[in-house]
Amino acid sequence: MGQFGSGLRRGLCATLCASVTFLLSAGSAFSAGELNIYNWGEYINPEVLKKFEQDTSIKVNLSTYSSNEEMLAKIQGGATGYDIVFPSVHMQDIMAKLDLLEKTDINQYEGFQNIDPAFLRAKSDPKGEYCLPYAWGTVGIMYNRTKLGKDITGWRDLIETVKAKNLKFTLLDDVREVMGVGLMLNGHSVNSADSAELQQAADTIIAMKPYVAAFTYDSRPMVVSGDVAAAHYFIGSMIDVFAHQKDLGYVIPEEGATMYQEDICVLKTAPNKENAIKFMQFYTQPEIPALNMAQQTNGTANMKARALTPDNIKNSEEINPPAETMKRLQIFQDLGKDIRQYDRLWTKIKTAQ
Numbered sequence: 001m002g003q004f005g006s007g008l009r010r011g012l013c014a015t016l017c018a019s020v021t022f023l024l025s026a027g028s029a030f031s032a033g034e035l036n037i038y039n040w041g042e043y044i045n046p047e048v049l050k051k052f053e054q055d056t057s058i059k060v061n062l063s064t065y066s067s068n069e070e071m072l073a074k075i076q077g078g079a080t081g082y083d084i085v086f087p088s089v090h091m092q093d094i095m096a097k098l099d100l101l102e103k104t105d106i107n108q109y110e111g112f113q114n115i116d117p118a119f120l121r122a123k124s125d126p127k128g129e130y131c132l133p134y135a136w137g138t139v140g141i142m143y144n145r146t147k148l149g150k151d152i153t154g155w156r157d158l159i160e161t162v163k164a165k166n167l168k169f170t171l172l173d174d175v176r177e178v179m180g181v182g183l184m185l186n187g188h189s190v191n192s193a194d195s196a197e198l199q200q201a202a203d204t205i206i207a208m209k210p211y212v213a214a215f216t217y218d219s220r221p222m223v224v225s226g227d228v229a230a231a232h233y234f235i236g237s238m239i240d241v242f243a244h245q246k247d248l249g250y251v252i253p254e255e256g257a258t259m260y261q262e263d264i265c266v267l268k269t270a271p272n273k274e275n276a277i278k279f280m281q282f283y284t285q286p287e288i289p290a291l292n293m294a295q296q297t298n299g300t301a302n303m304k305a306r307a308l309t310p311d312n313i314k315n316s317e318e319i320n321p322p323a324e325t326m327k328r329l330q331i332f333q334d335l336g337k338d339i340r341q342y343d344r345l346w347t348k349i350k351t352a353q
Contacts, residue, residue, distance in 0.1 A: 033275075034059045034061060034272055035052075035059070035060050035061070035083055035084070035275040035278075036063075036081050036082050036084070037061070037084045038063055038082040038084065039062065039084075041064040042064070043064075043135070043296070047291055047295070049062065051291070055282065056275075056278060056282070058275050058278065058279075068088055068091040071085055072087075072091065072094070072095065075100060075267065075269075076098075076100075080271070081271065082267055083270040083272045083276040084264060084267070084270070086134055086262045086264060087263060088260055088261065088332070089121045089122050089263065089332075090331075090332050091334075092124065092125065092265060093123050093334055094334055096122070100267060101131065101265050101266065101267065102130070102266040102267060102268045102270060102276075103129055103130050104131075104132075104276075105129055106277070106280045106281070107129055109280075109284060111281060111284025112128060114284055115128065115284070115302060115303070116133075119133040119301035120133065121261055121331065122263065130266075131264060131265040132264040132280045132283060132284065133264075133301035134263050135262055135292065135293075135296065135298045135299065136298065136299045136300075136301065137259065137260055137299055137319075138258070138259050138318070138321065138329060139172070139257055139258045139259070140232075140250055140251055141154070141169075141250065141253060142219075142231045142248065142249075142250050143158070143230035143251065144226050144228075144229055144248060145247060145249050146247045147165075147167060148161050148165070149165070151251070152230070152249075154254035154255045155185055156185070158230055161229075162211045162229055162230070168228050169228055169230040169232070170212065170213050170215070170219040170228050170230075171208075171232045172217060172232045172233070173215040173216050176258075176342065178215070178232070179198070179202065179205070180330070181201075181204075182202060182203075182205045183197065184253075184256040185204050189330065190330045190332060191330070191333045193338040193341065198345055201345075202348060202349055206352045213228050215350065219231035219232075220237055223237075233250075235250070235298050235299070235319060236296065236297055238250055238318060239297050242297070252318065256329070256330065257330075258330055258332065259329040259331050260332075264279070264283060266280070284302065286302055286305040286307075287308055289302040289305040290306075290308035293309045293313055297313060297319060298319065299320060
């Protein structure tokens with residue numbers, strides 16, 4: 001996982017149904033009527049792919065990965081069958097430096113006018129000449145209000161409550177996300193490379209450990225069942241919150257939170273570049289990201305799509321945070337060699353008694 005996070009950050013499980021999963025390998029033969037998509041596990045509504053196939057008669061083959069690292073390693077390892085990937089913003093910048101991405105001029109397509117310019121976050125692609133903003137979301141706290149006996153406002157509130165009630169919560173098994181919590185609780189940037197700030201963040205997390213049941217991505221069922229009172233988790237957990245509105249909640253902590261964003265990019269080695277660009281154009285249609293949001297419960301950069309989503313999503317300030325909340329969100333940047341400091345402290349956090 002390292003600095004690149006986990007595929008489970010989307011708040012959903014890591015694999016799609018076998019009917020839409022197709023594992024690719026380098027050297028396979030592809031016809032002109034195919035599109036080979038490589039995406040995070042369960043990070044796209046199968047109905048979106050079905051509609052693309054119906055609209056274009058292009059056969060979609062989908063395979064999945066669980067982290068930016070895994071995807072990059074596969075591409076750098078020589079896998080040439082993939083057309084489209086969905087890197088996080090900082091990974092897009094890394095892939096741009098490595099000259100792995102095709103210039104698509106998607107920003108010249110008429111549908112690109114639906115994209116909120118605020119989501120052109122990649123430093124390597126400020127105009128959207130290469131990639132198309134896909135989806136985004138926050139990493140906050142999913143909680144069981146029945147166990148806690150209240151709604152919570154953030155990390156300090158959660159910690160005080162579990163201490164008083166002798167309860168436990170989970171943290172993500174992700175160095176950047178967990179260190180990010182420690183950094184934000186001390187008023188620092190989640191991209192800090194200052195050794196003193198990083199040590200302070202690690203100490204803050206270690207002090208939490210008596211109340212941490214586990215570092216895990218598999219915590220949603222634990223919160224639903226009440227086995228733990230809360231979980232450090234992604235906005236995709238709103239699926240459970242909507243299903244159990246009396247018992248569950250999700251909060252973007254008042255102390256701040258991280259956000260993620262993935263973009264649709266075409267690889268330079270893509271065997272079906274024309275079909276890949278057709279998919280990007282297809283995804284600018286507002287009804288398509290709206291269809292995706294309805295199943296994924298995350299955000300979209302497509303401004304017109306937001307009005308087409310179900311009311312529970314459209315009206316959710318967790319999924320569509322107001323401007324004041326957006327100011328509290330931070331997004332990860334590539335740390336380069338400074339990630340080694342995080343990894344060393346991560347080892348101390350995990351082994352501390």
